[in-house]
Amino acid sequence: MLNVQGLHLWRGDRHVLRGVSFAVEAGQCALLTGKNGAGKTTLLRAIAGLLEPEEGQVRWRGMPARAQRDEFHGELAYLGHEPPLKGDLSGRENLRYSIGIRRVVDASEIDAALARTGATGFADTQVRMLSAGQKRRVALAGVLLANAALWLLDEPTTNLDADGQQLVAQLVAEHLERAGLAVAAVHHSLPLAPERVLAVELGGA
Amino acid sequence: MKSGSLAVARLVAVRHLRLPFRKPSQLIQPLMFFMIVATLFPLTLTPELSRLRDAAPGVLWVGALLSSLLALEYLYRDDAVDGTLEQFALSGQSLTWMLFAKTCTHWLLTGLPLALFAPLAAMLLGVPARAMGGLLAALALGGFAMSLVGAISAGLTLGARRGGVLLSLLTIPLTVPILIFGADATQRAIVGDPIAPPMYLLGAIAVLGVTLAPLAAAAAVRIGLE
Numbered sequence: 001m002l003n004v005q006g007l008h009l010w011r012g013d014r015h016v017l018r019g020v021s022f023a024v025e026a027g028q029c030a031l032l033t034g035k036n037g038a039g040k041t042t043l044l045r046a047i048a049g050l051l052e053p054e055e056g057q058v059r060w061r062g063m064p065a066r067a068q069r070d071e072f073h074g075e076l077a078y079l080g081h082e083p084p085l086k087g088d089l090s091g092r093e094n095l096r097y098s099i100g101i102r103r104v105v106d107a108s109e110i111d112a113a114l115a116r117t118g119a120t121g122f123a124d125t126q127v128r129m130l131s132a133g134q135k136r137r138v139a140l141a142g143v144l145l146a147n148a149a150l151w152l153l154d155e156p157t158t159n160l161d162a163d164g165q166q167l168v169a170q171l172v173a174e175h176l177e178r179a180g181l182a183v184a185a186v187h188h189s190l191p192l193a194p195e196r197v198l199a200v201e202l203g204g205a
Numbered sequence: 206m207k208s209g210s211l212a213v214a215r216l217v218a219v220r221h222l223r224l225p226f227r228k229p230s231q232l233i234q235p236l237m238f239f240m241i242v243a244t245l246f247p248l249t250l251t252p253e254l255s256r257l258r259d260a261a262p263g264v265l266w267v268g269a270l271l272s273s274l275l276a277l278e279y280l281y282r283d284d285a286v287d288g289t290l291e292q293f294a295l296s297g298q299s300l301t302w303m304l305f306a307k308t309c310t311h312w313l314l315t316g317l318p319l320a321l322f323a324p325l326a327a328m329l330l331g332v333p334a335r336a337m338g339g340l341l342a343a344l345a346l347g348g349f350a351m352s353l354v355g356a357i358s359a360g361l362t363l364g365a366r367r368g369g370v371l372l373s374l375l376t377i378p379l380t381v382p383i384l385i386f387g388a389d390a391t392q393r394a395i396v397g398d399p400i401a402p403p404m405y406l407l408g409a410i411a412v413l414g415v416t417l418a419p420l421a422a423a424a425a426v427r428i429g430l431e
Contacts (some may be wrong), residue, residue, distance in 0.1 A: 048295055051431050074207065074297025084288030088224055097220045098289075101213045101303065102296050104206045 316348030339394025363429025
């Protein structure tokens with residue numbers, strides 16, 4: 001479903017991605033590993049369409065992703081390094097607005113997603129008052145609510161405690177069970193069934 | 206079910222409307238700046254009302270432009286920092302439409318209050334009461350056009366260091382026609398001439414802005430996100 005074909009990308013004078021290619025099918029998760037600066041975040045942003053590669057292309061359902069940008073993005077949930085949350089709003093308000101611009105969402109769905117990620121207890125607190133791990137749980141609820149086939153996760157377990165890290169693995173496993181697919185940049189491997197994992201090692205700079 | 210265009214615009218607008226009220230300095234600063242500029246000019250020029258009245262259109266419009274530049278710095282800055290713009294770009298909805306909704310809301314929060322405060326500043330400059338309606342209309346329309354032009358500059362300076370200076374350098378030349386026609390409309394309102402001709406031209410600039418600025422702003426924001 002997702003084909004990354006020969007991506008080359010420079011950041012300034014640094015050749016970060018050197019012909020990266022892999023394919024991910026429904027029910028599979030590509031785990032991107034590599035040293036700091038190897039280009040994991042760059043690759044995720046290039047797949048999402050936030051960065052334009054100098055060479056190569058990303059194909060989604062057999063078509064270039066750029067040629068169907070809005071449709072591709074409609075099927076994509078992207079969680080970057082920093083949870084995309086407004087500090088002056090509560091977690092619940094953040095989700096209502098950020099998911100609301102994607103699809104029609106009701107309060108019970110938001111409640112269920114917050115409960116699933118263990119964020120109910122602080123969902124009505126202003127995000128600026130939350131710890132980094134709590135923000136990450138709210139952001140994960142956003143990924144669930146996006147109802148997207150493709151998850152792009154950049155270090156999804158960062159700032160989470162042991163339970164939270166286990167939760168991320170469970171959420172990804174359930175997503176794959178539902179025939180979803182994921183690409184995750186990780187420092188420590190996620191405990192997923194080996195047959196569902198595609199390891200992609202990126203070279204250092 | 207995918208959200209409709211109107212629902213998307215409403216959500217973008219509601220979120221943009223709610224946030225500044227939790228951080229009111231973003232609303233008050235441009236207004237304060239405008240009032241300070243308008244108050245200082247009479248002190249430095251002359252107490253003669255007739256001469257102040259002659260200078261009023263220029264003072265009011267340059268003050269409005271500079272305050273709108275202050276406000277423009279906030280248009281995308283926080284959204285870029287906290288990842289909201291990335292989420293907009295990856296939402297599967299039209300980024301052009303969302304940025305247009307955001308720009309309109311920005312004008313509601315900064316441009317419109319400035320136009321509403323302008324008669325107060327105009328009184329200090331000896332502008333007669335009969336001119337206030339024309340001044341308010343010209344500043345409201347001209348301010349909207351300035352917000353649209355500024356949205357492009359704000360997008361282009363997203364990733365730039367010292368973006369505020371660059372924002373001014375990009376925006377000021379593009380807003381010169383708005384300043385000229387706006388000041389002309391104000392001058393005509395002061396002397397009691399019909400203000401329709403410059404207002405039509407301001408309207409034409411606003412229509413052109415509505416048509417082109419959101420597209421250009423969306424392209425600029427996508428580049429800025431790279």
